[in-house]
Amino acid sequence: xxxxxxxxxxxxxxxxxxxxxxxxxxxxxxxxxxxxxxxxxxxxxxxxxxxxxxxxxxx
Numbered sequence: 001x002x003x004x005x006x007x008x009x010x011x012x013x014x015x016x017x018x019x020x021x022x023x024x025x026x027x028x029x030x031x032x033x034x035x036x037x038x039x040x041x042x043x044x045x046x047x048x049x050x051x052x053x054x055x056x057x058x059x
Contacts (some may be wrong), residue, residue, distance in 0.1 A: 008032050010039045010050060034058065 013035040020028030037058030043050045 002046065005046060006039055006043050007050065010036060010043075010052075013039060021031075 003028070013032050016032040017029055017036065020026075020032055031046050036052075037055050040050055040056060040058075
């Protein structure tokens, strides 16, 4: 259940990044990219491997 929720939140955050990019909202892009990176870190902390790019890992 926890893994499924993380995956759903990650999908939502990725969509939000794409929508912010389309709208030219750089602050939104940065904020949602931070959300994506945080979800990936949370998943890794709990031993859940989520497919992602190096860019999505954040700084």
